[in-house]
Every structure is written in C-alpha cells, then in structure tokens.
Amino acid sequence: MQINRKRIINVDNFISHLRVNEEFYISIKNIESKLKELSKLDLTTELEVGNKFLPKAIGSTSRYNSNGKFIIHRDRQKVPYTFERYWERLDYQKNTVGTYCYITKVRYPRTHIKAPNCELIVTKIEGEKALISTLLIKNDKNKDFIKHYINLFLEIFGECEIIRDDLTSFMPKNVKRLNWKIFPIGEKPWKDNSVRDLLTKNVESNERGNNRKVILRSMDKIGANNPNWTGVGIGGFNDYVVFGFDNKNVYILESLKNGNATYVFDKNWEELSKLSKAEILNNKLQIDRIIHTSEWETKLNNILK
Numbered sequence: 001m002q003i004n005r006k007r008i009i010n011v012d013n014f015i016s017h018l019r020v021n022e023e024f025y026i027s028i029k030n031i032e033s034k035l036k037e038l039s040k041l042d043l044t045t046e047l048e049v050g051n052k053f054l055p056k057a058i059g060s061t062s063r064y065n066s067n068g069k070f071i072i073h074r075d076r077q078k079v080p081y082t083f084e085r086y087w088e089r090l091d092y093q094k095n096t097v098g099t100y101c102y103i104t105k106v107r108y109p110r111t112h113i114k115a116p117n118c119e120l121i122v123t124k125i126e127g128e129k130a131l132i133s134t135l136l137i138k139n140d141k142n143k144d145f146i147k148h149y150i151n152l153f154l155e156i157f158g159e160c161e162i163i164r165d166d167l168t169s170f171m172p173k174n175v176k177r178l179n180w181k182i183f184p185i186g187e188k189p190w191k192d193n194s195v196r197d198l199l200t201k202n203v204e205s206n207e208r209g210n211n212r213k214v215i216l217r218s219m220d221k222i223g224a225n226n227p228n229w230t231g232v233g234i235g236g237f238n239d240y241v242v243f244g245f246d247n248k249n250v251y252i253l254e255s256l257k258n259g260n261a262t263y264v265f266d267k268n269w270e271e272l273s274k275l276s277k278a279e280i281l282n283n284k285l286q287i288d289r290i291i292h293t294s295e296w297e298t299k300l301n302n303i304l305k
Contacts, residue, residue, distance in 0.1 A: 026162055073110065086098060088210070218296075219254060225243075251265040251266070272285055
C-alpha cells in the first residue's frame with residue numbers, strides 16, 4: 001500500500017488489509033532517485049546493500065526517533081536544575097565584556113521516554129536499491145511503533161509503501177552502521193581552524209544567541225589539547241563531535257547542542273562506534289559522563305593528563 005502525505009494519525013487506516021500477526025516492511029523504492037531527500041541526512045558514504053543507519057534528526061519525528069523525548073509533569077512540585085550561560089555587558093569604556101556563569105532555576109520534573117531508534121536498511125527491490133524498515137508484525141501491541149516508523153519515512157521522503165514480500169534473502173548477514181564521518185587523520189588539525197570553522201557553521205544553524213558561545217567554548221577547551229583527529233556524527237550521533245586522542249587512548253564526545261553531557265571512551269572506540277547511540281548510553285559503555293558544571297574543565301583536564 002502506497003502512502004503519500006506528511007504524516008499519519010490513525011495507523012489502522014493503512015494496515016487494515018494485513019492479517020493479524022502478518023509480517024511486513026515499510027519501504028521507499030529506487031532511492032538513487034531520492035538524492036535531495038537523502039542529502040538532508042548528511043550521509044557521507046555511498047549506500048550499499050546491507051548498510052543500516054539511524055536517520056539524522058531533521059524534524060520532530062526523527063528527533064524523537066534518535067533522542068527520545070520528555071514528559072513534563074506539571075502536576076508535581078518544581079525541582080531545581082542548573083545550566084551554563086554566557087552574558088555580555090558593556091564596561092565603562094563601552095567595551096563588550098563576556099562572562100560565563102552557572103544558573104540554577106526550578107522547573108517541573110521530567111521523565112525521559114527512550115528513543116525508538118528505528119533504523120533504515122539498504123536492500124534491493126526489483127533490481128533497484130531501496131530502503132526498508134526492520135521486519136514488522138501487525139498486532140495491537142505494535143501499533144504505536146508501526147505508526148512511528150511510517151511517520152519517520154514520511155518525514156524524510158514524503159512517501160512510503162507497505163510491502164508484503166519476504167525480503168529476508170536480500171538482507172546480508174554483515175550489516176554496517178553509518179554513524180560517523182571521520183576527518184582524515186592529520187589533514188584537518190584543530191589548530192588550523194578548518195575543523196572549528198565547520199563546527200561553528202553547524203552550531204550557528206542549530207543554536208541561538210549566547211548558547212553558541214557556550215558550546216564553542218567547550219569545543220575550544222577540548223581542541224586545545226591537540227586531538228589526533230576529529231569527527232562529526234550522523235544518524236543517532238548527529239549532534240556530537242568526537243575528539244580522538246590516540247596517544248592517550250581517550251576519545252571525547254562533545255555535543256553541538258547546549259545542555260548535553262560530555263562522554264569519554266577508551267581504546268574500544270572503534271568497536272563502539274559501530275553501535276547506535278541508544279546501545280552505547282543504555283548499556284553505560286562510556287568510561288565517564290561529565291556534566292557541564294563548574295567542575296567540567298577540571299574533570300576534562302584530569303582525563304587528558
């Protein structure tokens with residue numbers, strides 16, 4: 001069944017033709033004709049049959065898909081939380097003076113809902129490359145998940161198709177995950193500003209006002225330690241930068257969005273990079289998780305000694 005719209009509300013209208021417990025896929029065919037849509041995902045590697053990736057957050061559905069969401073409990077008592085801010089003022093000579101500070105406010109408590117982490121898989125349908133969902137089963141328990149998966153395809157491509165064919169034989173055993181774009185080692189060192197310039201453009205397109213200064217300040221403090229290489233994330237890690245310190249067996253993940261913690265990995269970085277964001281965080285595979293408080297820089301320097 002072909003679906004052409006921005007999103008669906010009632011999934012029953014689109015899977016009513018399927019039997020209970022029938023297996024099926026959601027698909028988009030002939031992806032080589034969808035270059036405009038694929039470019040929004042910042043995929044830097046040619047899609048080959050067997051590739052499996054978590055789509056970059058480009059809208060509300062894909063953002064929830066990779067990052068999860070929060071339920072705000074407005075019926076409960078507010079609780080304190082702390083965040084970092086950058087303020088500018090004019091001194092007596094009318095020069096701009098900037099100050100970083102930590103602010104504590106109160107807000108309603110929040111419960112984090114885990115990300116669905118629906119991935120897209122490259123296969124072939126009728127001799128042409130296509131993207132499909134994981135194998136889905138029609139039943140009442142899976143309705144919300146199926147609805148989300150359909151809306152994920154619709155947000156990216158504006159269309160999708162529910163197919164009943166058994167595509168098992170088209171799915172190779174060895175699946176590659178496209179989660180990182182790594183700058184060539186030694187080609188773009190932090191000190192020559194080329195990587196920083198690229199990240200600055202990313203930050204400016206995603207953050208407003210003084211949040212940009214807070215994020216770039218953290219990036220500069222990590223980059224000042226002369227990482228061997230730097231990479232930017234796509235898919236589930238699209239909002240993170242990895243700083244590789246090969247000589248120390250330390251790999252720092254810093255977010256391009258304000259308010260996220262810094263993650264530290266060891267020499268297993270290469271293997272861990274094949275996992276999704278949810279697999280890494282839910283299984284606590286990081287060596288450390290540094291919250292952005294007044295102690296952030298001290299903890300970072302201790303790790304990079």
